[in-house]
Amino acid sequence: MERYLLAGSTFFYLLGFAYSLLQLGAGKFRPGRLNLYAIAGGFVLQTGFLYLRGHAVGRCPITNTFEILVFLSWSVALAYLVVGTTYRISLLGAFTAPLVFGLQLVALLLPSAPAAARRGPPDGWLELHASTSLVAYGVLALACVAGVMFLVQEKQLKMRVPGSIFHILPPITTLAEAMKRLLWFGVILLSIGIIAGFFIGTPIGRIKSGASMLVWLVYAVVLFLWTRNVLHSHRVAQYCIGAFALALVTLPAMYALGGMLAK
Amino acid sequence: MNIFCIGLNHRTAGVSLRERFAVEEGSVVSLLSELRREAALGEAVVLSTCNRVEVYGLSGDAEASARACADFLQRVAGAEAEFYRREQAEGARHLFRVVCGLDSMVVGETEILGQVKEAYAAALRSGATGAALNRLFQQAFRVAKQVRTETGITRGAVSVGSVAVELAEKIFGDLADCRVLLLGAGKAGARVARSLQSRGVRRLVLSNRTFERAAGLARELGGMALHFDQWQSALPDVDIVISSTAARGRLLSAGELAPVMAARGDRPLFLVDLAVPRDFDPALNDLDGVFLHDIDSLQAMAQQGVEARGLEVERCEELIEVHVAEFLSWARQRPDMAKPSLSAAP
Helix, strand or coil: CCCHHHHHHHHHHHHHHHHHHHHHHCCCCCCHHHHHHHHHHHHHHEEEEEEEHHHHCCCCCCHHHHHHHHHHHHHHHHHHHHHHHHHCHHHHHHHHHHHHHHHHHHHHHHCCCCCCCCCCCCCCCHHHHHHHHHHHHHHHHHHHHHHHHHHHHHHHCCCCEEEEEEECCCCHHHHHHHHHHHHHHHHHHHHHHHHHHCCCCCCCCCHHHHHHHHHHHHHHHHHHHHHCCCCCCCHHHHHHHHHHHHHHHHHHHHHHHHHHHHH | CEEEEEEECCCCCHHHHHHHCCCCHHHHHHHHHHHHHHHHCCEEEEEECCCCCEEEHHHHHHHHHHHHHHHHHHHHHCCCCCCEEEEHHHHHHHHHHHHHCCCCCCCCHHHHHHHHHHHHHHHHHHHCHHHHHHHHHHHHHHHHHHHHHHHCCCCCCHHHHHHHHHHHHHHHHCCCCCCCEEEECCHHHHHHHHHHHHHCCCCEEECCCHHHHHHHHHHHHHHHEEEEHHHHHHHHHEEEEEEEECCCCCCECHHHHHEEEHHHCCCEEEEEEEECCEECHHHHHCCCEEEEEEEHHHHHHHHHHHHHHHHHHHHHHHHHHHHHHHEEEEEEHHHCCCCCCCCCCC
């Protein structure tokens, strides 16, 4: 049942991805509802999968790389549904669909990993730490997507004659606003995750905690300098992409966390 | 009974002739009434815009009625003109092309749809339409909607003013809160400023070497005049600068603007340089948050828009043919209508 739910959600994300590709290829993309419905459908099925998996393991289902990737993909979809629809940046969906589809495809291609059953009493702080950190990474992934869109549109606006993508991308001030809200949201969640990490009963490895602190610090400094008008949106967009790449490097540390949860 | 259309437009008559035939909004109802009586029309709609004057009618003898319509219009206008005539399938096709903007001076413009809707509404209110023209015009509005939704005929800007507006909207989104500085009192700059005002810009500052000319244009456009030696002091507070002065050298360099941009924080600045020789240093475009477009760039974008629309015309014509066939199929079911055949597109 779990795999069917996951395959179903992957199909929905593929649908959103294919629709975006076709529309963008035809040069007539109009922010429509199909993207939203596709991602919402994928999200519902993914939530079902995580619920069943959570029941099976008796905790938040982030016990191995496979589950972490699915959870991360779920977080990106959640952030899109909250931010993309609220701020009506529908095109964010066109860029989000390939990301969530890609994450989930990698998860599905991984060798089938059985759910790791809980051994010993649950640690609420550990689960809060892990889940909020992953949702934060999902939100920051979307900030990275908004950053890419910002840089593309900025380049188009600087060109003598912009290309066809210029017509379908949102205004750069809208994208800058989306980046700012996503950064705030992501940094707050990451902060909660890190604070929760201090209360975990089992000590976390130095590499993992150091990497998490480094990612948090980069995002916090970028946000601080941006709000103080020291950094321009252009640089912030570049840092959003760079910092998320750095965050992806910490995924192996997440895997270590998964191993620890399984103990 | 046959549907027909007679008229003249920007391709068949010059503006001096078109203005003679133009029908004032207030006299449409009385004109319709007289026209129906004189030309023995069962139904009629009069469309009068700055680019065309057309009569759509339904008559048992379309040829005689079309002639009578032309005579009547010439008598009212006090001038002679060559009218084109389209009957049945060609008449329907012509109306569909008109509402889709394919017959407009600027292909794909959407203002014509509103004008046709108003003309039809006026005829409907005065009881000049019946089943045939109601069906024809309702179908025309459906074609226009489908064409706008399914093709790119309305996409892209096709004039310097609309290109500037499109760029501004891709930078700032809503233009209502944007402040515009216009340097020079030339027509080109004023046109772009008007385009921006038509999209919501409310605050406009004008500066010219001759202050009186700036003040005059400011009164006309509803803005505020500024002495020319003070225009740089306005830079931190404006979002868009349009320049069309006759200055021989550069008015603004990257070195001068860089500290201003630092003081502006994260707010972008859009520079529109319409002057030849150019007023702004091209290196300004390399600054973060500065977007500079000169007259060549704007004209190239407008030309690109025209070409892109041209590529969409064929797709529009295909959609129109489907609707022409649908309308003719409906007409064939009507006992009071002639049995039309689908003729080739003109």
